[in-house]
Amino acid sequence: MNATTYDDAATYSCAFCGEPNEIDVDISAGARQSYVEDCQVCCQPNVLRIGFDNVGRVHVEAEPES
């Protein structure tokens, strides 16, 4: 699938093991999102903060769930 206005792929580095994880961001869910996703490599819970820059590109920050 191609990236569209409503759906985009982003990559974050796991806060625990540092491995890259690819996620699909549902842009229609809002410009600011935060949720927990388990790392695909080490299965630890990362708190992801989804945001968009001023050209609409997705960026993701990951931090360990406390």
Ligand SMILES: [Zn+2]
């Ligand atoms: Zn990990």
